[in-house]
Amino acid sequence: MSEPNNPESPEARDDLPAQHDDAGDLIATRRGMFGANNGGDTSGYGGLVRSVRLPGATPRPYGGWFDEVADELEGALDEQGLVPENVIGKTVVDRDELTFHIEREYLPAVARTLRDDPALRFELCTGVSGVHFPGDKGRELHAVYHLRSITHNRLIRLEVSAPDADPHVPSLVEVYPTNDWHERETYDFFGLVFDGHPALTRIIMPDDWQGFPQRKDYPLGGIPVEYKGARIPAPDQRRSYS
């Protein structure tokens, strides 16, 4: 259904105004306003549809030293007999930060290359941060790694995703032992299973805790509070403008 005269937004229809921002990757679609999703639509905005988009893939050149790192990484992967296009899903440059989206099965190979290749030398991993995108079907759970090169004074980001149905990501403890606790923390809060971790157990929450608290479908909890006669709902029940 792509329109030849409007190649940038293939989903746009002639009878609708263009979306505010069609660029980027769709991660969620929201309806209505004020986070009202229980009961009838009293806001009058029930028909409103908004798409949430994160910055999408960036074409070359990336600018600065980003191209050099990307070239070196692709070259080094080539030498190992890996096809860079299969390993690196996409490359995003946003706000002066370089992100490689890596296919999860290649993560340890990529991390080892980034650490050991003399032209890359990302010696320090600052751990892993999980992000949960329930609306990003098939890629619900993201693991985000930030690697720092002290030698070259650079910082890059690796991002891998796993579906909710198969929440497995290879562990990086072999390559970066510092990720031991960080991966346990991400498992604890998001339920991402890091295959190959020496002892993947809960670290912050009690061992017998049920559920993964940082997932978006896990409620914050809390009780309503009376203040000067008014009943203030718990924080996760309050009006949301997001």
Next chain:
Amino acid sequence: MTPSPTSSEASPARETTEGTVYTVTGGDWDEVVAAAAKSDDERIIVNMGPQHPSTHGVLRIILEIDGETVTEARCGIGYLHTGIEKNLEYRTWTQGTTFVTRMDYLTPFFNETAYCLGVEKLLGITDQIPDRATVIRVLLMELNRISSHLVAIATGGMELGATTIMIYGFRDRELVLDIYELITGLRMNHAFVRPGGLAQDLPPGTVDQVRGFIKKMRKNIPEYDKLATGNPVFKARLQDIGYLDLAGCLATGATGPMLRAAGLPHDLRKAQPYCGYENYDFEVPTADTCDAYGRFLIRLEEMRQSLRIVEQCLDRLEPGPVMVADKKIAWPAQLAMGPDGLGNSLDHIKKIMGTSMEALIHHFKLVTEGFRVPPGQTYTAVESPKGELGVHVVSDGGTRPYRVHFRDPSFTNLQAMAAMCEGGQVADVIVAVASIDPVMGGVDR
């Protein structure tokens, strides 16, 4: 007739699959000791903490000891988890600073600044932050570095039994806390640094008080040298203890004084300057001893360097705004001292309630709803007294953070505890942990 628990018939030891378990009921110590001596297996597991006074808050250390030698050491953490990262997702971007200041409660200004730098980068207003706000942020961070290092040295000394060091450290920290109280109104949990700038300007008299503090500290810091640096007992307890070399630091991700004690002059203020640190004149001290003594010397020297930076900050303070000019982001209310403490200024309330409906709507929208942050993610890192404090902020374009993750240096550095303690003496575990300077508020968040 049931046998009384203290009678000699009651068995003090019970065989289980886990080994011998002793039930100590009082008055039976001789039996327990005799039974333990009989056993071939000298392996004893000792729980140190989470309420042990020398484990820096609610840190639990599980030690396997053979006589006085530690054969295995493990950490149990999570006792101070308060769900700050989850809570942030249910508040506005501005309210977030009230939460992050409580993470590592000894370095509140670093938490606030790192978080605000991240939010500002997502907003794309990094260049619009007024100079005065940035200089005050640096001033507060460097004062905070001094107060954090003072606590590290003070508690470290106390854990050795050197209570004089503790008294000195807390005496000097009190001077810093007085400055915080003057500037922010609070001794901790300030929430003073806000996305876009600061909550308010410096009150009158601040510069004089800080100058007086610098003068006093220049006199007090040599006292630590006189008391500890050359002290043979102090050196005997710290030297070659908690050894972690450069390879060990990078493998375990240890940064800050631990990394610099291994000889690498890595400091984010020099490597990746933020808040204009490239314009300040200061040195990055290092040591090549890889031990607790080297970390002590580095902390001491960093306090001297921080005093230099604080002095330069005072010279650079120019009158001006402390919040971005963009009214879509800047907090609308002006703070003023009222009869019941600090609150919204009466002039502002008079304006929004009496004369300007638009100003009232603007105030209401910005305070209840907050501002929107364009979608994306960013990682900002600052050099906290403990090492690299990184913040991963993700926005989905809404008025609340989608995800905020703190890479707290205490959390990462504490992983090195096993490598630093195993094979050493039980008493040296205390010194090694103190030289990491973990703060459980930051570890557990």
